Amino acid sequence: MRFTPGPTAVPESVREAMAEVQPNPDVEASFRERYDALRGKLARVYGASHDGIDEASHDVVIPGGEGILGLEAAIASLVAPGDRVLCVSNGIYGDGFADFVESYGGDATVVSAPYDEGLDRSAVADALESAAAEDDPFEVATLVHCETPTGTLNDIGPVLDLLDAHDVVTVVDAVSSLGGTPVPTDRIDVCLGASQKCFSAPPGLTTAAISDRAWERMEERDPSSLYTNFLPWRDVSEGFPYTHLNANVAALDVAVDRLLEEGLESVHDRHERAAERCRERVRELGLECYPDPDRCSPTVTAVHLPGEARTVQRRVREEHDVVLATGLGEMADDVLRFGHMGYNADVETVDRVMDAVADVLR
Known part of the structure; x- marks a missing residue:
């Protein structure tokens, strides 16, 4: 028996879906239909705490790649060299966001709290006020909802309030919480999930709910990568950026159905x-x-x-x-x-x- 915090045990019906003969994702319409339907189902999961995501303000995309892809792609898509990013952290994944920021040339400021304590709202407020006073504000901020290595569920609402007051674009790692507990996606610009955690599907897919404000910022960037880039996923009517993981999509589709049916x-x-x-x-x-x-x-x-x-x-x-x-x-x-x-x-x-x-x- 596997009782780990991801990858989780996969139900038989999900495994069976993955083993079926799959449509060609590059040429067969049935795959696109399944992908689009799955996006709609995931919008319901993302919006569980507030009666769904307003489709006019958020899009759900499902790139091929394990959950870490989402964390890196969010930074690669939103952060240009020299951009100031506030990384709010009390754990390994919160700290890791700063590494991604620096690898893409951004200027990361980490507001840290001990790993066994909550996020430091007061220090976040001080950092935001100081940046505003110097007329050098933060443009993007990162947070982690559930720090899996320590089992911590962060109360991100008060920090989101501060960031919203300073018009900062927010990125939240909800990989280990989405599908297991409500996530305030309506207040987040890029909210990240993954197939192998609470969905109980195999590893291989990132999920992201992305706001209009985040898309607009991505349009202004010049990402250096195709794979770690959300922008090509905004409109896939003419085809996916690369061959999609058809069996993984089939498995996640059944896994999400299980949640919605329950x-x-x-x-x-x-x-x-x-x-x-x-x-x-x-x-x-x-x-x-x-x-x-x-x-x-x-x-x-x-x-x-x-x-x-x-x-x-x-x-x-x-x-x-x-x-x-x-x-x-x-x-x-x-x-x-x-x-x-x-x-x-x-x-x-x-x-x-x-x-x-x-x-x-x-």
Whole structure:
């Protein structure tokens, strides 16, 4: 059993869709029809917290490429050399946005908070005010909704308020939250998702909901890449920028259908119940969440196991055939992560996994 925070377990119906004979995405109309229909379904998922995305203000595009493609493409499409970008971070992926900015010649300013704390709204306000006073404002800002390595769900609303007041174009990594908990997409210019997380489809597709303001800015840029560039996806009536991943699109289509058939409110409630059960079992084992449980995501729980995470991960896999993930970077041996997202957001599945962990810890 795989219980990792992505790639998640893939349901049988999704696997079967991927194994079917697929239309040629370059020449057959049936593929275009499926792609367009999937865009509409994803708009409903993106708009779950506010009755759908207004199609006049956001477009959903689905490029071929794993979720990191979306993070890089957002920067490549929006940031020209010398552009000032504010990277609001309390984790590895928040910090990583600054690396993308610098690789495309942008000027990144990182407002950091400790990985076990929330975003620093006060420091963001100070940075915005200082830039405005110097008449050198930030043009783009990046945030992460769910920092998967620490299981943190960030309260991005207050930061979005500040950025909106300063007319800053916003990019949000919602890869590990979209489809598992509401995302305020209507307040975000580029909201990024991916197939292999809460959708429980195979890795291979990025999703992005892009506002008119972001498209206009992209039109003004001169991206140095075709692949890491959202602009060619705005109008694919004459063909896709490159041969699309037809089997992956078929799989994601069925995966999204599963969510919509269940009902997005029910899906979100299911994730909350699974997360609550996981953390209840964590407490019973005498362990602590990382970070504070009040900031934990409904899609992933990180547990503090200093110096023991890799050993527990190995033994749970060898003795119980359950695959878990550890932390990343410096936390690789200090954090054990449980991915109760997508198909695995299920209380019975959580109990089976936690029984295995309890046996190993005994």
